[in-house]
Amino acid sequence: MAFDGLLGQNELKERTATLIRNGRLSHAYIFSGPSGIGKRTFARKFAAEVACTAPVEGKSCGRCKACILAESDNNTDIRIISSKDGKGPGVDTVRWEICDDVAKAPLFSSRKIYIIENGDGMNDSAQNALLKTLEEPPAYVMIIILCGSVLPLLETIRSRSVAFELERYNDDEILEAYGNLKRKYAAEGKPFFEKDRELLVAYADGIIGRIEDVCANDTINDTRLNIFNGLIGVFSGDPKARIELGRIFDAKNKNYDFIFFAMMSILMDAMVLERCGPKAKIMNTDLKNKIADMAVNAGYYRIKNSLFLADECYKNLKRNAAAELSVDNMLIRMEKRA
Ligand SMILES: [Zn+2]
Structure with a gap:
């Protein structure tokens, strides 16, 4: 359900859906890919799939409280851990918002999910703090680390996580996303600056977030x-x-x-x-x-x-x-x- 309406990333959707269907979810995932590829959006949808308390054949039901809250981004069992400077959360943030928080069970969902933005920007002490939780997480905890590259992550973190790389979007998907964005801007009454197909596809280079860069101003x-x-x-x-x-x-x-x-x-x-x-x-x-x-x-x-x-x-x-x-x-x- 949560994945419905999410453009592209078909292979990753299929692979994660299989994990949910077979009950083979890990406690930690790494989603990597260039800026603008849609890591955060994908992670939120994946988290919503995982949070559902009554999945049907591996898909979220769309009707339970976890699903309804997630639909409007209001499910507090799905936490986004970010940092203001875009450098990745520091050690204190990791301790307070993850390590000290995991003891509290989810309120509405089958899991409690922490999505860490700019994970590759975490320094060693922040990563070591996170590692303590990854070593013995409560059964309901899932941690998703978003990063441009997995290389800055400690080997001990990587070895405890399942890593997925987001795919670049093909030209048709870029054009479809462009059409969707154009309709969204029209509905919100915001100015939208149309672009030639060739220029748009070439500049986007498979990165969906770049469409907005060139059409929003x-x-x-x-x-x-x-x-x-x-x-x-x-x-x-x-x-x-x-x-x-x-x-x-x-x-x-x-x-x-x-x-x-x-x-x-x-x-x-x-x-x-x-x-x-x-x-x-x-x-x-x-x-x-x-x-x-x-x-x-x-x-x-x-x-x-x-x-x-x-x-x-x-x-x-x-x-x-x-x-x-x-x-x-x-x-x-x-x-x-x-
Ligand atoms: Zn549900």
């Missing part, structure tokens, strides 16, 4: 146009354009995923148009003629080299290299004629 479109104009300026050797373009990279705040995507998608489109002609399939369809002109003026090899530089810079930033320096270096090298 229109600054994204301005950003893309500014990047395009900035590139034209940089290729013409205008140092002012280089400085302006550098400002768009919000490198200090690590807020650059879309900016790199937009720049690289424009450069890739330019390469494709230059090599395959105007009928080729591209991502920035609204800028097609302008990008084709840019490709002719800058030349294929310069565009290709710029794409390489952007990729290199993006990887450096992901490795926490000096952000502003990396961006400046990339733009200066792009400006230079090969």
